[in-house]
Amino acid sequence: MCLRDAVGDFTKQLINNLFDVNHCTESGQETKAKFLKILERLSVENGEDLWNVFEASFITIRGKLDLDAIAAEKNDPAAKSLEEIYLAYPGFYAIAVYRLSHQLLKQEIPILPRMISEFAHGVTGVEIHPGAEIGASFHIDHGTGIVIGESAIIKDEVQIFQGVTLGGIKVKKSLASTKRHPTIESGVVIYANATILGGDVVIGKNSVIGANVCITESVPENSVVTVQAENNIFQKK
Numbered sequence: 001m002c003l004r005d006a007v008g009d010f011t012k013q014l015i016n017n018l019f020d021v022n023h024c025t026e027s028g029q030e031t032k033a034k035f036l037k038i039l040e041r042l043s044v045e046n047g048e049d050l051w052n053v054f055e056a057s058f059i060t061i062r063g064k065l066d067l068d069a070i071a072a073e074k075n076d077p078a079a080k081s082l083e084e085i086y087l088a089y090p091g092f093y094a095i096a097v098y099r100l101s102h103q104l105l106k107q108e109i110p111i112l113p114r115m116i117s118e119f120a121h122g123v124t125g126v127e128i129h130p131g132a133e134i135g136a137s138f139h140i141d142h143g144t145g146i147v148i149g150e151s152a153i154i155k156d157e158v159q160i161f162q163g164v165t166l167g168g169i170k171v172k173k174s175l176a177s178t179k180r181h182p183t184i185e186s187g188v189v190i191y192a193n194a195t196i197l198g199g200d201v202v203i204g205k206n207s208v209i210g211a212n213v214c215i216t217e218s219v220p221e222n223s224v225v226t227v228q229a230e231n232n233i234f235q236k237k
Contacts, residue, residue, distance in 0.1 A: 003041050007115040010034045014100055015093070018062055019086055028055075042111055050107055057103045064136060068095050071137040075159055091140030094126035101130035132166075135186070142192075149181035151199060156186045161211075163193035169216055185221065 013031045032051050039047040069085040072092055079085055085092050097120035101113040113130040121127045125144035128134075132148050135156040140146060142162035148154070152166040168180035179199035187206040190196070195214045196203065203209065204221030212227050219225060 003038065004115070006034065006038055006041075007112065008119045010038060011097060011100075011116050011119050015096055018058060018065075018096070018100075038112060039109070044109060044112075050109060053107055054103060061099045061103060064099055065092075065096055067137045068092060068139065071139040071157065071159075072141075075139050076141055090124040091126060091143035091146075094120050094124045094128060094143060094146075095134075095138055095140060098128040098130065098132070098134065102132070102134075105130040132181070145193075151179045152181035153183040155184060155188075155205070158184050158186065159189045161190065161192040161194075164190050165195045165197070167195065167197050169198040182215075 010031065013034065017028055017031055032055075035051050035054070036047040039050065044050070069082055069092060072085045072089060073079045073082050079089075097116060101116040101120075104116070105113040117128060117130050126140060126146045128146075128148045129150040129152075131150040132152045132154065134148075134154045135158070137157045138154060139159045140161075141159065145163040146160060147165045147167060149167050154166075166181050166184070168175070170180070181199055182196045182201040182203065184190070184196075184203045185205035185207075188203050188209065189207075190203075190209040191211040191213075193212050194209045196209070197214070197216050200218070201215060202218045203215070204219055204223060206221055207219055207223040207225070209215065209219070210224070210226035213225050215225065
């Protein structure tokens with residue numbers, strides 16, 4: 001069994017079981033068997049107990065994901081139905097895998113959470129570290145190129161567009177145990193290719209961060225941050 005391929009198959013099967021319980025061709029027992037085999041390859045003990053805790057979290061995770069899907073339908077004018085969100089939105093898929101991998105990280109299972117998140121990264125172009133803390137009704141629009149770091153905190157009803165980075169202002173191994181990534185308060189919208197760096201940086205609630213902005217200092221609530229630039233347009237003669 002190639003471990004990377006096995007984790008990819010396991011992740012896809014998890015998503016199928018979470019959203020397509022009545023029609024999924026793969027059973028929960030097969031998913032469990034794959035989980036236990038992966039843990040065996042990773043030399044992780046107490047696989048049965050870990051699976052039981054993980055499985056018990058599925059109802060809560062599904063509830064959170066339903067709120068994420070509703071947020072996407074509410075905020076994206078291109079969305080025609082909730083079914084479209086569940087089946088066709090890469091941002092929602094990335095969030096689903098994040099919420100599953102975050103639970104595995106909380107259970108202190110080594111390596112597997114990162115492998116699952118990197119599988120989703122390869123499929124969607126969205127990189128969310130399983131250690132990030134993300135609240136309710138999270139919406140990723142388009143998604144490609146988004147990076148959300150390990151110690152980022154995202155509160156409720158936040159919207160993020162493609163190319164956004166929530167990163168660290170310094171990359172040093174000595175900072176591994178510190179908060180290196182920003183905090184995004186509730187109701188914030190972050191538009192395409194904005195970059196927000198630093199563990200002490202807080203984006204206040206209900207703020208709007210415009211496209212291509214780079215932020216390394218905190219922003220008060222209800223702010224609008226934009227790049228000051230002019231487009232010079234000339235008409236051809």
